[in-house]
Amino acid sequence: MTIRLADTHAHLDLPEILPDQEEVLARAREAGVALIINVGIGLENSRQVLATARKHPHVRATIGIHPHAAASLKDGDLQALTPLAGDPLVVAVGEIGLDFYRRRSPEETQKHWFRQQLEWAYGLKKIVVIHTREATAATLKILQETRSQLRGGVMHCFGGSLEEAHSFLDLGFYLSFAGPLTYPQAKGLREVVKELPLDRILVETDCPYLPPQPWRGKRNEPAYVVATARQLAELRGLSLEETTRATWENSLRAFGLEEKDFLG
Numbered sequence: 001m002t003i004r005l006a007d008t009h010a011h012l013d014l015p016e017i018l019p020d021q022e023e024v025l026a027r028a029r030e031a032g033v034a035l036i037i038n039v040g041i042g043l044e045n046s047r048q049v050l051a052t053a054r055k056h057p058h059v060r061a062t063i064g065i066h067p068h069a070a071a072s073l074k075d076g077d078l079q080a081l082t083p084l085a086g087d088p089l090v091v092a093v094g095e096i097g098l099d100f101y102r103r104r105s106p107e108e109t110q111k112h113w114f115r116q117q118l119e120w121a122y123g124l125k126k127i128v129v130i131h132t133r134e135a136t137a138a139t140l141k142i143l144q145e146t147r148s149q150l151r152g153g154v155m156h157c158f159g160g161s162l163e164e165a166h167s168f169l170d171l172g173f174y175l176s177f178a179g180p181l182t183y184p185q186a187k188g189l190r191e192v193v194k195e196l197p198l199d200r201i202l203v204e205t206d207c208p209y210l211p212p213q214p215w216r217g218k219r220n221e222p223a224y225v226v227a228t229a230r231q232l233a234e235l236r237g238l239s240l241e242e243t244t245r246a247t248w249e250n251s252l253r254a255f256g257l258e259e260k261d262f263l264g
């Protein structure tokens with residue numbers, strides 16, 4: 001039986017992947033990865049991820065500024081990206097959010113640009129891809145402040161509690177799981193994933209980071225998303241086919257995509 005997978009969060013244009021991007025994409029196809037969401041993290045990177053999506057029919061792009069880069073943003077920068085958002089290959093604004101773990105940008109600066117980018121996304125009528133690390137409460141608070149305008153989104157690399165998961169689900173979000181779901185120390189997260197509605201779960205690599213077992217310590221790439229799907233299947237007591245059918249359909253629904261565009 002063939003399986004069809006979506007990697008809902010990849011960084012194909014970072015220096016770790018660029019040198020052999022074509023081979024990485026070929027291996028993804030062979031592994032059954034029929035859709036890759038290539039996620040923007042900065043001004044220049046957002047242009048690159050869209051250029052890559054234009055070259056590869058199974059890749060879609062998101063544009064946005066990662067909280068690590070928030071301190072480098074200036075007024076007018078988002079407006080400069082706005083013309084890109086008109087491209088139908090741009091399926092979301094992201095990744096945006098808060099990262100109080102590494103704190104590469106000051107907390108208040110991160111919050112300011114998170115709010116600015118949410119407003120920008122609402123104006124563009126786009127869903128949002130959220131990054132949060134050690135900042136879940138603050139992230140939820142900001143999302144809840146503007147919930148009437150939210151069109152949904154994806155909480156990427158989810159690693160929180162069941163209660164936090166439900167807060168995101170209540171906002172209409174999908175929860176995306178990455179390689180850490182397979183790590184021995186992630187027992188709590190594996191318990192959480194058993195309790196979630198299957199129709200709101202996605203899988204991703206966040207490559208080149210966070211490779212799942214058994215590729216830990218190596219560079220991650222979209223073909224490896226199958227390991228996270230396999231872990232999900234085991235936790236839910238389903239076959240890999242049943243699990244990937246669900247996550248595939250969820251991915252299309254989450255990003256407003258049509259299956260016919262990814263069957264070739």
Ligand SMILES: [Zn+2]
Pocket residue numbers: 095130131132156157
């Ligand atoms: Zn992230």
Ligand SMILES: [Zn+2]
Pocket residue numbers: 009011039095206
């Ligand atoms: Zn990312």
